[in-house]
Amino acid sequence: MTFPGSLDDRDALRAIRLAGAEPVLLWHGEKWLSDVQAVVLPGGFSYGDYLRCGAIARFSPAMESIVDGARNGMPVLGICNGFQVLCEAHLLPGALIRNDHRKFVCRDQRLRIERTDTAWTNGYQPGQEILIPLKNGEGGYVADQHTLDELEGEGRVVARYLGDNPNGSYRDIAGISNAAGNVVGLMPHPEHAVEDLTGPSVDGLAFFTSILNSLVEQA
């Protein structure tokens, strides 16, 4: 999915291709999702995000279709800005706010994968530790106590930060899923860790092979 300010859309395309699937670029102004079987909302600044990250993107024509699709079980992965858009669109609970240290941060981040039965994480071992890039200015995950407890109780925390918390996220949360497990939001960037040449590891690739597996299993 390309919004005018999407930045990591080409990276997401490459990751999907390397995983063995066929990527298709979707345009924010078009409602029709052609016949795609899953959607990645990439990192970036969708519509500039001067108001609030993702606040305008949720009203785009394409998002209407994605919200419908997601409610009907279509797998959706939102990375970074995509995660922000999913929260703004209420497909995921909570919100992402400015990093607690007030600076943009780009670094290689260790994570623990906590839930491996989602469409996007079934290729990981439970508790597996991975290293992928993190880069955000507004990546602090916040939600009220009740929501956080609910997420924890239902096992919907998909990934947690290890080591220093990079952005002030509550309970070190790096990614969450919806109740059904088809919608996942993640602040760090698995699409930047799919090749030895350019990433700190290839630990991110399994997000994209996972979705392929789950689609193949369904078929």
Next chain:
Amino acid sequence: MTPEYELDTVLAAGESPEHPLPFKELGLLPDEFARIKQILGRRPTSSELAMYSVMWSEHCSYKSSKVHLRQFGEKVPPQAKDILLVGMGENAGVVDVGHGLAVTFKIESHNHPSYVEPYQGAATGVGGIVRDILTMGARPIAVMDAIRFGAAEAADTGRVLPGVVAGIGGYGNCLGLPNIGGELAFDPTYLGNPLVNALCVGVLPADGIKLAKADGPGSHVVLFGARTGGDGIGGASVLASASFEAEGERRRPAVQVGDPFAEKVLIECCLEIFAADLVTGIQDLGAAGISCATSELAAAGTGGMDVDLDLVPLRDETLVPEEILMSESQERMMAVVAPDKLEEFMAICQRWEVTATVIGTVTDTGRLVMRWHGETIVDAPPGTLANEGPVYERPIRRPYDQDALNGEHGNGLPRPKSGEQLRATALKLIASPNLADKSWVTDQYDRYVLGNTVLAQPEDSGMIRLVESPEGGKQLGIALSVDGNGRYTRLDPYAGAKLALAEAYRNVATTGARPLAVTNCLNFGSPEDPGVMWQFAEAVRGVADGCQELGIPVTGGNVSFYNQTGSTPILPTPVVGVLGVIDDVERRTGQAFFGDGGLLYLLGDTADEFGGSEWAHVAHGFLGGKPPKVDLARERLLADILINASRDGLIDAAHDLSDGGLFQAVAESCLRGDAGVRLIVPDGLDPFVFLFSESAGRAVVVVPRSEEIRFTDMCTARGLPARRIGVLDILESAIEVQGQFRIPLLELRSAWTATLPGLFG
């Protein structure tokens, strides 16, 4: 319109020859004003005066530097002519890198605005250089920045540095361009004049170069991108061409405000327009805004242009023509579009929701004519604005204190002798602001976006993959490094400029890429000071001669004068960027030490050279003597060895030796690879000189034991001194200098990483 505004027209100018005009306030000299009257055959209108004042400012006309910069063109080495597709004078130089691809790159300063308003000044510096690259028809693929500030602990550095870094990050991150390296340096002379030099590199089809010219009478002149507002009015002439003292607050509105999202959209829109081949000429709007774009396009093309200023989309409807002409609102472009392509051009702009307006027509009249409210307010030959500005042979004089400075060699400065003293020196140097870990800065920049970053800061050069080959074929890439050393240049501007060039060249070769072309950003004090002008002339000669000796051309760059506070200029600071090409990025060499038992080799000669060194600066606050000797034939040889060794897999790691000397380089490589090393001081070398001398033309490499003979044979055959100085010891987790001292990596890392966060939070 303000009620008291009175429109000045060409008609009125003819009728009122004595009407007073504020030419001095706009930075023009009486002689320059007289020349304008001579060109026009009457007094200029106030709009024409606005245009001439910005176009003839130092920033736009290069009036003090032009006579010197000619050398870059005259001294292009013969072997470089084949690869040079576009040389000096266009928005950016373009070089052929093979495979049907060309690369364009350039570095530019945004020093003065960044002092006044650090965030926006630095942000719009990135925006400006990115548009220069885009204008050539290229997709921008990476940025770098070389930034310099006053003493690290100075209060104002605490204001300026965080803002500049956030501005570079805020703009570049939002554009989706990886930031792959640069420089950070501190010196008290930069306190009132920080240097913010931004570099951008782009890639394009070798046959897809776009130029800034308005060809073909009847073609449309289209202004597209952001609307024109009141920001940055007179920025070029007021800010960039006169030094300021404590006037920052008053002039604040002269700094432009950036909108990176608008620029991101503009980039995608332009690339789609280029791909469909819809423009005959294109120019970005930077310094001097519409004045510059219209006059340069017209002067380079058929020669004339009619513009209706009423059609310029405005952010602020009260702007008057003089302001519209001088506005430096960001994220704007001007294209020349043939009539039969206009519809398609407009359709693409609409898809990206980019405002595009036809504001004029190309003519063959040889005149740039502008109308507003039905009146003619500008009627001038465009060449006189764009190309025929004043040219000065400024007086040049070797500064009176230069001999004294070179004579105070500092050989008597107390040096550490015992192992304990050497250890303390090593720790003190690595924690000093110029040598400390730069992650506090670089962690605020996205280095991953686009997924082609093979190497990024703190590696010797940034490296970007150009051609992706999923089937395991060769993946073509480029490498870039920017370097400068103001202290060396202060001691000897000719040698200092060559040393900056040599370092950038060496850095590129260290990663395995072959150096190909050069860009430079020349930061100096006031050209009206003959001493500064001497520094400038010597430095330009140094870069030009150096490039000739290395066989690589200067493709473009930028001059920034008036970097001084009162009568005190900054250290003369030529910043040199070198672009290299690598056939297969898989073969690149990084700086991280790895591989237990790997052999450490020091390449090149080490002499007792501490003039302008980091040690003299940190340990004694001393600057004097001569900078290290520069030998470009040796640099070429060293580069050849490094490139061949990289390609043939003879080395596991490599790091160039520069500021801080051998210990600094070894420490950085050990920390990056988390590997310990045992060093042996070679026979006949004083341990202090071995560890901290800044002799040029050197690098340290790790040779796997299996390749030692092949590697040393190659060095012997080519005549490059190579001395084995140690061995990697993964288990040791320390740097041990045999018989002298030992520092655990943990201790080293904490000294190295604590400095910048301690200063800037």
